[in-house]
Amino acid sequence: xxxxxxxxxPRSSRWTALGAAVLAFVVGSLPTAAAAESADGAxxxxxxxxxxxxxxxxxxxxxxxxxxxxxxxxxxxLTNYDAETNEPIGAIAESWEVSEDQLTWTFHLRDGLxxxxxxxxxxxxxxxxxxxxxxDEAAATANGNFVANFEKVTAPDDATVVVKLAExxxxxxxxxxxxxxxxxxxxxxxxxxxxxxxxxxxxxxGPFVLTGYEPNRSITLEANPDYWRGAPGFDxxxxxxxxxxxxMVEALRKGEVSLVSQLTPAQADALAGESGIxxxxxxxxxxxxxxxNPGARTQDGDPIGDGHPALRDRDVRRAITxxxxxxxxxxxxxxxxxxxxxxxxxxxxxxxxxxPAGDERLAFDPEAANALLDxxxxxxxxxxxxxxxxxxxxxxxxxxxxxxxxxxxxxQFVEEWLTDIGVEVQGEYVDPGKIGDALTSGxxxxxxxxxxxxxxxxxxxxxxxxxxxxxxxxxxxxxSYFCNEDYDELYRRQIAEYDPQERANLVKEMQQILYEExxxxxxxxxxxxxxxxxxxxxxxxxxxxxxxxxxxxxGYWSFWSAQPxxxxxxSSGVSGALIAGIAAGxxxxxxxxxxxxxxxxxxxxxxxx
Amino acid sequence: xxxxxxxxxxxxGSAPDRGGEGRPGRGKALRYIAGRLLTxxxxxxxVMFTAFFLFRILxxxxxxxxxxxxxxxxxxxxxxxxxFGLDKPLPQQFVDYCLGLLRxxxxxxxxxxxxxxxxxxxxxxxxxxxxxxxxxLAALLGLWLGTRSAWRRGSVSDRVNSGVALTLWSVPTFWxxxxxxxxxxxxxxxxxxxxxxxxxxxxxxxxxLDVAHHMVLPVATMVAVLYAQxxxxxxxxxxxxxxxxxxxxxxxxxLRDALVLRRHAVPNxxxxxxxxxxxxxxxxxxxxxxxxxxxxxxxLGTLFYEALSVPDLPLVQALFIFFSAAVILMNLxxxxxxxxxxxxxxx
Numbered sequence: 001x002x003x004x005x006x007x008x009x010p011r012s013s014r015w016t017a018l019g020a021a022v023l024a025f026v027v028g029s030l031p032t033a034a035a036a037e038s039a040d041g042a043x044x045x046x047x048x049x050x051x052x053x054x055x056x057x058x059x060x061x062x063x064x065x066x067x068x069x070x071x072x073x074x075x076x077x078l079t080n081y082d083a084e085t086n087e088p089i090g091a092i093a094e095s096w097e098v099s100e101d102q103l104t105w106t107f108h109l110r111d112g113l114x115x116x117x118x119x120x121x122x123x124x125x126x127x128x129x130x131x132x133x134x135x136d137e138a139a140a141t142a143n144g145n146f147v148a149n150f151e152k153v154t155a156p157d158d159a160t161v162v163v164k165l166a167e168x169x170x171x172x173x174x175x176x177x178x179x180x181x182x183x184x185x186x187x188x189x190x191x192x193x194x195x196x197x198x199x200x201x202x203x204x205x206g207p208f209v210l211t212g213y214e215p216n217r218s219i220t221l222e223a224n225p226d227y228w229r230g231a232p233g234f235d236x237x238x239x240x241x242x243x244x245x246x247x248m249v250e251a252l253r254k255g256e257v258s259l260v261s262q263l264t265p266a267q268a269d270a271l272a273g274e275s276g277i278x279x280x281x282x283x284x285x286x287x288x289x290x291x292x293n294p295g296a297r298t299q300d301g302d303p304i305g306d307g308h309p310a311l312r313d314r315d316v317r318r319a320i321t322x323x324x325x326x327x328x329x330x331x332x333x334x335x336x337x338x339x340x341x342x343x344x345x346x347x348x349x350x351x352x353x354x355x356p357a358g359d360e361r362l363a364f365d366p367e368a369a370n371a372l373l374d375x376x377x378x379x380x381x382x383x384x385x386x387x388x389x390x391x392x393x394x395x396x397x398x399x400x401x402x403x404x405x406x407x408x409x410x411x412q413f414v415e416e417w418l419t420d421i422g423v424e425v426q427g428e429y430v431d432p433g434k435i436g437d438a439l440t441s442g443x444x445x446x447x448x449x450x451x452x453x454x455x456x457x458x459x460x461x462x463x464x465x466x467x468x469x470x471x472x473x474x475x476x477x478x479x480s481y482f483c484n485e486d487y488d489e490l491y492r493r494q495i496a497e498y499d500p501q502e503r504a505n506l507v508k509e510m511q512q513i514l515y516e517e518x519x520x521x522x523x524x525x526x527x528x529x530x531x532x533x534x535x536x537x538x539x540x541x542x543x544x545x546x547x548x549x550x551x552x553x554x555g556y557w558s559f560w561s562a563q564p565x566x567x568x569x570x571s572s573g574v575s576g577a578l579i580a581g582i583a584a585g586x587x588x589x590x591x592x593x594x595x596x597x598x599x600x601x602x603x604x605x606x607x608x609x
Numbered sequence: 610x611x612x613x614x615x616x617x618x619x620x621x622g623s624a625p626d627r628g629g630e631g632r633p634g635r636g637k638a639l640r641y642i643a644g645r646l647l648t649x650x651x652x653x654x655x656v657m658f659t660a661f662f663l664f665r666i667l668x669x670x671x672x673x674x675x676x677x678x679x680x681x682x683x684x685x686x687x688x689x690x691x692x693f694g695l696d697k698p699l700p701q702q703f704v705d706y707c708l709g710l711l712r713x714x715x716x717x718x719x720x721x722x723x724x725x726x727x728x729x730x731x732x733x734x735x736x737x738x739x740x741x742x743x744x745x746l747a748a749l750l751g752l753w754l755g756t757r758s759a760w761r762r763g764s765v766s767d768r769v770n771s772g773v774a775l776t777l778w779s780v781p782t783f784w785x786x787x788x789x790x791x792x793x794x795x796x797x798x799x800x801x802x803x804x805x806x807x808x809x810x811x812x813x814x815x816x817x818l819d820v821a822h823h824m825v826l827p828v829a830t831m832v833a834v835l836y837a838q839x840x841x842x843x844x845x846x847x848x849x850x851x852x853x854x855x856x857x858x859x860x861x862x863x864l865r866d867a868l869v870l871r872r873h874a875v876p877n878x879x880x881x882x883x884x885x886x887x888x889x890x891x892x893x894x895x896x897x898x899x900x901x902x903x904x905x906x907x908x909l910g911t912l913f914y915e916a917l918s919v920p921d922l923p924l925v926q927a928l929f930i931f932f933s934a935a936v937i938l939m940n941l942x943x944x945x946x947x948x949x950x951x952x953x954x955x956x
Contacts, residue, residue, distance in 0.1 A: 047808075053915055055675065056722050063675050064720075137688050145682045176680075192692055195722055215721065215731070216907045218808035238808050243905045243914075246787055250795035251802040432677075433669015433920070440670070452678050459680035475672075475686050 043235035044564035046537065048551070049248040049257040050239045053216055058196040059178040060132075060139040065552060066239075068142075068176075073221055073237070073556045074204040075178035078107060078126060078161075083557040084545040086349060086455040087500075088173035092126065092205075093161070102168040102498060107161040115181045116224055117203045123155035128182040130163070138192035143177045145459075168496040170503055174456035176554075179205065207232045207560040216241050233563040249531075252277065258536040261551035263529035264405070265335035276535040282528040282542060282549035283348040287341055288406070288450040289522035290398075290414075291480040292317045296442030299469045304481075305442020308396055310388040315376040317518035320446070322362050322369035323421045324414060326523055333409045337527040344511045345457050346525040348544055351500070352457050354508040356515055369421045378422070386422035395424040396445035399438050402429040406526065407448050414446075440474060442481065449479055449520075455554050457507055458495060464520060465491050482519045528552075538565040642945065649941045656933040660926040661706050667920045671695065671719050674919045693719055693922075706926070715930075716923030720915070725927040728912065733894070735805055736908035739824065739901070740893040743831030748886055750832060751839025752879075758840065759847035759878075760870055770840065778837035786830045786903035793826060800826050803905030827904040831897055835889075842885055847878040880951055884943055891939030895932040 052066040059071050080091040090096075093107040113121035130153040132139045133146075140147070147153075151164040163172070184203045188194045196202060202210040207227040212220035219239040225231040240257055242248040249267050252260045253274070263271070263279075272279045293307030294317070310316050326340035339347060342361070343354035356362070378386040378394060386394040396418070400411035408429055415425040425446075430438075438444040453460050462468060466483035470476035487510055494506040514520045528549040532540065541561035542548035550558040672689045690696045694705065694716075709716060715725045754774070758767040777785070794802040801807065801823050810819045850856070851874060859869045898910035905911075909928065916924035 053720060055720050061722065063679050063681075065678070138692070141685060141688055141692070142679075144685050144688070145680055148682060148684075193717075193722070212808075214808075216911070217804060217806065220808060240804065240808055241905055241907070242803050243902045243911055244787075244803070247790055247803050247903060247905060250787075250790050254795040254798060254802055256802055431668055433667065433674065436670055436673045437668050440673075454680070475683055475690070477681075477683055 044233075045236040045238055046234040046259065046559065046562055046564070047238045047240050047257040048259045048261075049242050049251055050219075051242055051245070051248070054213070054219070056195045056197075057202070057210070057213065058191070058194055059142065059180060060191050061141050061195070063142055069552060070210065070219065070221070070239075071178045072206070072553070073208045073559055074202065074206045074210045075180070076113075076121075076205040077178060078175055079173045081174075081455045081543070081554040083541050083543045083553075083555060083561075086544050086554065087351075088455070092121070092179055096173075098172075098498060102496070103165045105163045105165070105172050107163070109159045109161065110228060111159070113205065113228060114226065115183075115203050115205055116201065116209045117181075117184075119181065119183055119203075120158075121179070121181070121205050122158040123161045124158070125182045126161045126179050127153045127155040128186070129177065129180045132185075132191075133177070136191055138190065141192070146171075146175045146177050168498070170495050170497055171456050171458050174454070174458075176454070181205070207556050208237060227560075229560070232560045234559070237559055252531060252533065255533060255536070257533075259530065259532040259550065261528070261530045261549075263531060265337045265529065268337065268529040268531065269335065271531045276533055277531055278534045280528075280530040280532070280542065280550055281337060282530065283339070283544075283547045284346060284526045284528045285348065285452045285454075285549070285552070286450050286526055286528075287344065287346055287453065287522045288410070288448075288524050288526055289341070289520065290446050290448045291482075291520050292320065292518065293442065293445050293447070294481055294483075294517075294519045296481040297469065297483075298473065299466065299471050303442075304470075304473050305444070307442060308392070308394070308445045309390065310378070310392055310394055311396075311445060313376065313388075314517060315372055316378070316394075317521075318362055319369040319372045319376075319421060320418065320423065321518050321521050322365050322372070323417045323423075324521075324523065325364045325417060327364070329410050329413060329524055333406050333413070334524065334526060337529060338524040339527070341522040341525050342515060343508075344460070344514050344520065344522055345507070346453055348525075348548065349453065349455065349457070351504045352507045354511040354515075356512070360512070360516070362515070362518070366417070366420050373421060380422050384419075384422055385424045393424065394422065395426070398425050398427050399435050399444050399447040400427060400429045401432050401435055401448055403432055407450075410523065411448065439479070440470070440476065442473070451479075452552075461491055461494070461507065461510055464514065480520050482514070482517070484513055484517060487513045535565050538563045641948075645941055645944045649937050652937050653930075653934055656930055656937075657710060660929045661703055663929070664920055664922055664925045665699070667917075669920060671919050671922060675719060715927040718916075718924045719921045720919055720924075721921075725924045728924065729909065729927060729931060732907060732909045732912050735906060736901070736910065737893060738820075739827055739906055739908060740831070740897055742824065743828050743835065743897070743900075744886075744889050744893055746828065747832045747835035748839050748882075748889075751836035752843045752882060754836070755840040755843025755882075756847060756870070756875060756878075759844040759851065762844075762848060771844070774837035774840045777833045778835075780834065782830060782834050782897070782899040783903050785833065786827070786900060789826050789830060790903070803903075805907055827900050827906055830904070831900050838885065839882060842882050843878065846881045847874060850874045850878045853877075880947075883950060884947070887939050887943035887946070888936075891936035894935035 050066055052064055054062075054067050054070075055064045056062045056067060057070070059075060062068055062071060076092050078091060078093045079088050081087065082089045090110070092109055092113060094110045096105060096107045098105055107126075109121075109123055109126070115121055130147050130150060133144055134140070134150055134153070137144075149166050149169050151166050153164075154162045156162060165172075181203050197213050200211050200213070201222070204210060204224075207224055207229065208221035209224050210219070211222045212218070218241065221237040221239075223232045223235050240251075242251060242257075245262070245264070245267070248257070248260050249263070249271065251257045252271070255276075268279050268281065271277050292311050293305070295309075295312045296304040296307055298304060330336060330338045330340050341347075342356055345352040345354065347353045373386060377389040381387045381393065388394065398411055398414060401407045411427050411429060415427050418425045428438075435447065439447055451460050451463075463477050463479040464482040465478075465488050466485075467488070468476060468478035469481060469483060470478070490506050490510045490513070494503050494510070497503040497506060528551075530550050532550070539562070540550055541557040542550055543553040543555060543557050671693060672686050672695065675689065676686060687696070694702060697705070706716075713726070717723065718725050718728055721728055751774075754770050758770045761767055790802050794800045803823075805823050806816065806819050807823075810816050853874075856869055856873055859873045860866075864872070895909065895913070898914055900906065901908045901910035902914060909931075913925065913928045913932075915921070916928065
């Protein structure tokens, strides 16, 4: 606007334009700084950096970790998992009992529970939630697996829920299903298209209330001061989106966010020494490993794909696992932020974790692996690659996810180590979509895998049963084409075993079979690396305690327990003036353009004169 | 957006075809316009067909990607497949897709579970704001510096200008953005590290200033990486003009050097730059995926990137069509505007 007047008074107005621009920026930077400083008396906010887009805020539909983690904070569940031990504890249900025939579970609800809109939370809400998932296919999209074995759910009175099962089910205290307010949700027409993101605040019953959602920008939760376990420490939780992991770390350094999760070992090392930042090195929920194609087939026994026939030989599979140096992976790939693994269930779940004893161990020993292959009749050919008794060269494909740097590095080591025992490996470092395609089509030899294990191990054990094999090639639950009668028998027994200790023993026996058969080979349990600003968060509960993680807990412990630090001394105090200074610098670029136009016009005017 | 363009161009394309036969001079022009419109329309239709098949070649299963790491049963996966419409045979899916296009219905995103048209509309303005500003500033800066460089070719400032521009042009965008973040956002604490707005900001003035504050680094990155192409084009086309006889004439008339440049040389040298600007305006819609990613800008570029990783088929299809349509449209506009700017093309 200023520019248009310039021809008459060229020189002075040029400076006016620049001055006005600078002034605008100075004034502009003030409210921002003020907002940051007002943390003292006003609401305390814990900001978490996230990157995964929310798929749906409807608990009936949400599949992604970010969405289900938010549901943990805004809805209560029938039961919860203890912060220290991961064991099931009461939540909406205060106590429970099982009938003689083990098929009827009766839950007694806590007194005086309320929805965030003031309506009472009763047994009717619980029964309605489960029943809806049993009757409506769309409502079963996300959590239908939890109620698949339910015959009937009733609410004989406001404080009692009775679940009748078709078969005994030991996972009844691990139903990860958010309980929904019937008075709100029974008005929904179509559960498949209702995303629960239109009316805020969203009526819930957890320690926080969902009050705002801007897709891929931010999600805001406010504390529920009336929560039965007590009000949370922070007044507000904000999930802020960052698309780049390095930018996230910079945002933490700057104090823009209070908490960052899923750090790489290099990032954790870099942040470890910085003042005002605490790095949390937690035992991981995940295992990382690879499966060996044992001869992929359907449930009817029709072979699928083109796995190498020699891999049906258990000795070959065991030799392959013995050639891999897990300690080296821990040190060289994870920089020590991982644990060498043997059993299938990670060590953080102490009750279920299994380790081989004495002779059972398939320790790293290339010589023994070579001897095993020699004995089994796999002679080395002229090029050093072994040939099976049937005359097939031991030349194998290794499928590795190319989007995970730790997998890629591990894959490269595995290639090298297998060469030492006369097995030729072609690494195929490909998109995760392609990995999935290779698995479902059975067109692989060795393939990387990794799962986050829940406090209840039922599902991750179930993906290696014969039942999980595909009926026809295509959709399946199996992660390995593993099929073993003893394993299946143990699987059936553990799901019906209501005594936790007995069940844990069965789960350990299953892991022993997995280990001995060497189809599913777990390499390491990577640690979960997180960092938070200790000048914003004074204390925060980890799960399990000690040694546990903050983000992605089974429960709301971290965010519910977090206590704000004294707000003083955070990074934004000084910045107002500095922002103005640099803004002026940036304006110079813009002013350059202004300057050019001004000069152009004024010069033209002079020429005309 | 895309859908509305197609029928408009179709209608406009057929009308002049019929009426243009009477007068030879106008008829030729109309035939030219009709030809351009028809070509554009054909391109758009080809893009629509390609979009469907292109992304179905991508490896991966959207249902598997969406349920990764979840305790789902086969029944739940089949239910998702049904909700996504992936249980139908491919020809049926293609027919549904085409019928949907006729109704401007581009489907529902798998990962966001909302109509993709809404998603694109939501993300369009952040992208236009960022890429538009970046393209505009890059063009202005490049043209200005390019003119100066050519006019004083061989001078120190020419060499420095071209050198700096080419160095920035060859720097990886991602790396440059991160360096700016490390130095100016977390280091000097002057700018936000990412996003478009501080969560919880309210009030029109505060929001405008907050967005402007968030825009500085991404725009600076875009300009730094992009302005070289304008500079080089302007420089070389101006150098071509500088030998022209008409400039000698202008000087002989007694015009000052600066005036010769501004009134005579630059307007003629601008033509190639205009083409470039139109092409780049077409690309504004597709944003700058790398800049949007490193600065966590909630635009179409990041949306496309997220959609590809699933693959979220309805969303990638729609974005592909949308991006292509924007380029096709701007090419068309350039074709139509060019004869107005350059008399040589008219004859």
